[in-house]
Amino acid sequence: MLVQRFQFNKSERTVQKLLSRLTRSAAENSLAYRQLLETTGQLRNVEAGASFESLPLIQQAWLHDVPTEGLLHRRANMGALMHAKTSGSSGMPITVYMKRSEALFRSAQIALGWRRAQRLPLNLRVADFGTRLPPENGTVHERRGSFSILRLSPLLPRTEQIGLLSRFNPHVISGPPTSLDLLAEDLLSTRQPLRSIRLVAVRGELLFPAVRARLERAFSCRVTDFYSCEEIGLVADECLETHGIYHVNTDACYLETVDEEGQPLVGREGRVVLTNLFNTTFPLLRYEIRDRAERIPPRSDGxxxxxxxxxxMRLLSGREDDCIRLPNGHRVSPRAIGAAVYRASCVRQPDGSDRWLLRRFQVVQDAIDHVTIRVIPESGAFEDVERLMHSMLRTIHPDLHCDTIQVEALPFEASGKFKKVISLLEEDG
Ligand SMILES: [Zn+2]
Known part of the structure; x- marks a missing residue:
């Protein structure tokens, strides 16, 4: 069923067909969607073939709060599924489930994005400074098909990072620009080029021109930004002609931008709304991801x-956070901090699902050796969260102290974005 979802180079017609089939499938097979449509009075319309655009927008809070079993396809066997966890960059973590076929398609999309940006060998070595790393300060080596992936913690001492990379000889180095920039600074100052690298695949934070220039100098290769999220995988990749312009990955998702009332927009900045085109196990239809972008009307020849x-599209905001500066002068990216906070507060349940003890958080650095963590904990979990935050920060730097305070709400900024890491230190830039 719905085999078109795994097609490569989907035509516009296929995408439109898929959208209506995915809508019907969610209404029939996901209890949570069914209930949502019932509440908003749309269920009958959807069953009668109403258009995809009439579906309500769904928010991260809804996704976070509905029971996972109710959201999943009724025939999904939760124990047999693979999952990806969002880092909580907008302050609310979500676990996304998928079947093996869906996970494979998702990975293939990421690899195809890299190959669109640069010619790469078939047997690919990838060094990834991601956020999904089991040990603090650690590395993991994985093989996936023809891929060899070395995952490095951005918190690993940089001399060690460089040593590992020069032995591994990666073709692609991937990660948030802040982590890669710190590495680039060291490579430039120690004049240790990593000659095997052909593509720097940046993701997860806005890529500033100064950072791009330093990455190009340090790695002597193409630097391309990929707009991705755990909920979908690769959402859009940067245009190879114009920096800052992105092409939507229409094989994996349908991207809309809407105004404050939820009305579609083109040519003006709006809220990004995503629909996953390939995952029917964990349906994601008209999902607001809390990024802002502007869709650009196509040229006449398309x-x-x-x-x-x-x-x-042009990606505008939603991912700009400050860095945390450590007492030794090093900087840690907000993604890494966010991932560490969520990892520390995550408890594995007997049924194999994850439960986070906090709903949202914000880290404010108010002195070089002190941060305040504002948290909205799950009911009754504050003391545990406080203890876990304290020990988590010690693993980042032994002289970094913290106070954890419980708050009722964490406001978004006027622009609609939420900064999960704020630095009050003056010279941070
Ligand atoms: Zn282009």
Missing amino acids: VCACGSRRPK
């Missing part, structure tokens, strides 16, 4: 200067 026919 082809970009880079040759792509995929829809264009």
Whole structure:
């Protein structure tokens, strides 16, 4: 069923067909969607073939709060599924479930994105400074098909990072720009080029021009930004002709931008709304991801200067956070901090699902050796959260102290974004 969802180079017609089939499938097979549609009075319309655009927008809070079993496809066997966890960059963690076929398609999309940006060998070595790392300060080596992946913690001492990379000889180095920039600074100052690298695949934070320039200098290769999220995988990749312009990955998702009332927008900044086109196990329809973007109307011939026919957009905000500066002068990216906070507060349940003891958080650095962590804990979990935050920070730096305070709400900024890491230190930039 719904085999088109795994098609490569989906046509616009296929995407439209898929959207209505996915809508019907969610209404039939996911109890949570069924109930949502019932509450909003849309269920009958959907069953009668109403358009995808009439579906209500769903928020992270809804996804976080509905019971996972109710959201999943009724025939899904939770124990047999693979999962990906969001880092909680907007302050609310979500676990996304998928079947093996869906996970494979998701990984293939990421690899294809890299291959669109650069010619790469078939047997690929990838060094990844991700956020999904079991040990603090650690590394994990994985093999996936023809891929060899070395996952490094951005908290690993940089001399060690460089040593590992020069032995591993990666073709692609991937991670948030803040982590890669710190590495680039060291490579430039010690004049240790990593000659095997052909593509720097940046993701997870906005890529500032100064950082891009330093990465290009340090790695002597193409630097491309990939807009991705755990809920979908690769959402859009940067245009190869124009920095800051992205092409939507229409194989994996349908991207809309809407105004404050939820009305569709083109040519103006709006809230990003995503629909996953390939995962029917954990349906995600018209999901607000809390990024802001502007969709760009296509040229009359529909082809970009880079040759792509995929829809264009400009990514505007939602991922700008400050760094935390450690007492030894090193900086830690907000993604790494966010991941550490959530990892520390995550408890594995007997049924194999994850439970986070906090709903949202914000880290404020108010002195070089002190941060205040504002948390909205799950009911009754504050003391545990406080203890876990204290020991988590000690693993980041032994002289970094913290106070954890419980708050009722964590406001978003006027622009609609939420900063999970704020630095009050003056010279942070
Ligand atoms: Zn282009």
